[in-house]
Amino acid sequence: MRKPAPTDRPIHPLLAERWSPYAFTGEDVDEADLLALFEAARWAASSYNAQPWRFILARRREPGAFERALSCLVPFNQSWARHAPVLALGLVHGGSAAGGSPIPVAAHDLGLAAASLTVEATHRGLAVHQMSGIAADRIRGAYALPEDVLPVTALAIGYAAAPEATPEEWRERQVRPRERRRLAELVFEERWGEPAAFLAGEPED
């Protein structure tokens, strides 16, 4: 299934085609694809090249490990993500050594890596649904995290299910239109809250 963004102007298809499904087909993800996804994450930019991103992978075909990772999501996310073939927890290594990043910067850089992973996934016909709804304390216990590691996100990865193959419970979310704020709410120039000059002529809504 595809659900391209209704952009106001053309952007690269790998960005417009990215979306976050709530239902996946039963198909597993090949290891060659998984390797490429994390290779893409690996080459993201980061502050001082600290590469603070870390991932804990769980594949549905390994039921014990998968249940453990799944149990680290909030209940709502467990309910749909249990059908994804691959889960990954996204964490940051705050780093007490020189070059360690404060948490907001490390979390930002995890976002850069996760977005790279998602572009590669889109290129391979896969979809990624990222979540902030995790049980961080449970992750800390389940994987005996070092103190300077902070769980931030989870990612469900697989092939998006078509609407007719999506369980009734998730169908509305799977097909609902995609919406965003206008650029005039996001990009300022001289003053906070006032649209940047290059946005003059943009759609008012």
Add this chain to the structure above:
Amino acid sequence: MRKPAPTDRPIHPLLAERWSPYAFTGEDVDEADLLALFEAARWAASSYNAQPWRFILARRREPGAFERALSCLVPFNQSWARHAPVLALGLVHGGSAAGGSPIPVAAHDLGLAAASLTVEATHRGLAVHQMSGIAADRIRGAYALPEDVLPVTALAIGYAAAPEATPEEWRERQVRPRERRRLAELVFEERWGEPAAFLAGEPED
């Protein structure tokens, strides 16, 4: 200038070609390109679709506004970023309203948006150098930020200068090889710190 990542396996060229230059040509960025870059950022994923990302734009052809934004970087970043045709400050709206995100999640989602912007930039032959080295308090004062807005990054955007057109001071940084940690240090599965099973057979270094 190009400086593709020496990846262990192929990833999409828009990811491999992304890099962070220290020197830019004198060429300005077209408004059509700028619009597409921020349109790409606009369609990124975010927690609860809160879209916490905000940007303050400054173009070198508007010297007053540009100097103001430039003065919000740490001195080292000012020294090279002053030659970029476009600067953007990256901020997050923490949001006190329902759906507001905690700071690490909002910063993560700014990373998702900045990475989308960067993919679109790469597609258009532009390069983006992101920085965490900002003077957050100065930004807060210079733009009278609301209390629930946090500055996180800055982005320099332009066309990467060739080595022979790069000032001596930046040449080593412009051409030095790109390096990353191995995947085995980044992706775990059963236990923290132990490489995920699908990495067996990966290069040891």
